Amino acid sequence: MVRDIAAKSSAFFKPSSRPLIILAAATGFASAGLNGYRFWQSQGQASSASEITQAALPQVTTVTALGRLEPKGTVIKVSAPSSSQGSRVETLLVQEGDRVKTGQVIAILDDRDRLQAAYQEAQAAVKVAQVNLAKVKAGAKSGEIEAQRAEIARLEAQKVGNEREQQQTVARLEAQWQGETTAQQATIKRLEAELKNAQIEFQRYQQLYTDGAISQSAFDSKKLNVDTITQQLDEAQANLQKIDATGRKQISEARTALARINATNNQQVSAATATLDQIAEVRPVDVAAAQAELNRAIASAKQAQANLTQAYVKSPQDGVIFDIHTRAGEVVSNDGIVEIGQTNQMYAVVEVYQSDVNKVQPGQKVQISSNSLKGQLQGKVDWIGWKVQRQNIINTDPSENIDSRVVEVHVQLDEPSSEKAAKFTNLQVKAVIDL
Structure with missing residues (x-):
């Protein structure tokens, strides 16, 4: 179932x-x-x-940055040598806008004549040293000995003449000082007597004025006479002090010059006397000493020539005179004498943000524009700076970052663009770099 x-x-x-x-x-x-x-x-x-x-998302194909125009090698400030600080420009040989060549003299300093004289003196010393060396090598001769004795006699006579002339100068200054002092003292005594009489007269008139015997104007005239003579007396005393100080200073300087002349003349006579002793006998040591003296004179002449060369301020390069800071008659400025730039090749120094600089490579094409220029300038990146620095060229847009970190990119302008930019050094421009 x-x-x-x-x-x-x-x-x-x-x-x-x-x-x-x-x-x-x-x-x-x-x-x-x-x-x-x-x-x-x-x-x-x-x-x-x-x-x-x-x-x-659009693909970035350009880098845009602000920059400035400047000549190749930047602008050079040409100044006087450091040894010529404090000198004045005697002659200025250039003007703004002139083109100059390397080594061209642009200015002559006021110490040229002094340095020229020092150089000529050094050359003369070389000739003297050469003559002395030749004498030592030739040996002692009676004619040379007599000539050296005559030289000593000439130097001694010159010494006496120089000393007498300077002593006369000192005496003249002392007499002048004494005469001016005496005259001024007499003037002071005269004014003191006049002041005394004026004061007595004023006191007498003051009593008359108090008694109502004379008018206000007569009283005031006597008071004015006292004030005038007092002022004249003060001026005369001040002039006396000035005359005394000036006279003492002039006399002191003249005496110092006299001492210097004596020392120089004694040194010259001693040197001539030593030379006379040296030419009496030819010895190797004498020849060596004369040769050393010649070498020293030659070195001094070279130094004097170098110093003279520094009085001529020369251009270190080909270029154009941008600005003149020191003109004829003025002390050389801290900014130098002139500014020179090589305007035949202009550059644009572009400040590229540090975040964009890795996109910039040498050879890239650059378009430069400014409201002051007709059309655009063309160039290419030449080289890129080695340091990151603070932005120097600021955009007028208040929303822009004014403390950016940038790298300077140097753009070489082509020949037509360089010609257009030659007169616009330091002009702010906008640069577009094709990547």
Whole structure:
């Protein structure tokens, strides 16, 4: 019975299980297809979004920065040598805008004549040393000895003459000082007497004025007379002090000059006497000493020539005179005498932000523009600076960062652009660098 029931149950379920399996399989395939479509669609949308994003972002092709124009090698300030500090410019040989060549004299300093005389004196000393060396090598001769004795006699006579002349100068200054002092003292005594009389007269008139015997104007005139003589007396006393100080100073300077003349003359006589002793006998040591003296004179002449050369201020390079800081008659300025620049080749020094400088390479083309220039200037990156520094050229836009860190990029302008920019050194420009 049980078997019959089971058999019936199996017979009942068997025919109906097949559609269920087919339905389940169809449902699975449909779900898989739907999921696959959604995945494909999401991938397509992501790809489209990526393409749209890439298309929306512009590609950077230029770097823009501010800069300034300057000549090749920057602007040079030509000044006097350090040994000539405090000198004045005697003659200025150039004007603003003049073109100069390397080594061309642009100014002559006021110590030229003094240095020229020193150089001539040094040359004369060389000739004297050469003559003395030749004498030593030739040996002692009676004629040479007599000539040297005559030289000593001449120097001694010159010494006496110079001393007498300077002593006369001292005596003249002392007499002049004494005479002017005496005259001024007499003037003071005269004014003191006049003042005394004026004061007595004033006191008398003061009493008369108090008694009502004279007018106000008569009283005031006496008082004015006292004040006038008092002032004259003060001026005379001041002049006396001035005369005394000036006279003493002049006499002191004259006596100092006399002492210097005596010392110089004694030195010359001593040197001539020593030379006379030396020519009496030819010895190797004498020849060596004469040669050393000649070498010293030659060295002094070279030094004097070098000093004279420094009185002529020369241009260190070819270029154009931009500015003149010191003119004829003026002491050399701290800014030098002139400014020179090589305008035949102009540059633009561009301040590129440190974040953009890695995009800049030598040889890249650059367009330069400014409101002061007609059209654009063309150039190419020549070289890139080696340090990051603070921005010097500031944009007028208040929203811009005024404390940026930049690197200087040096742009060489082509020949037509250099000609246009030659007169615009330090002009602020805008540069566009093609990457």
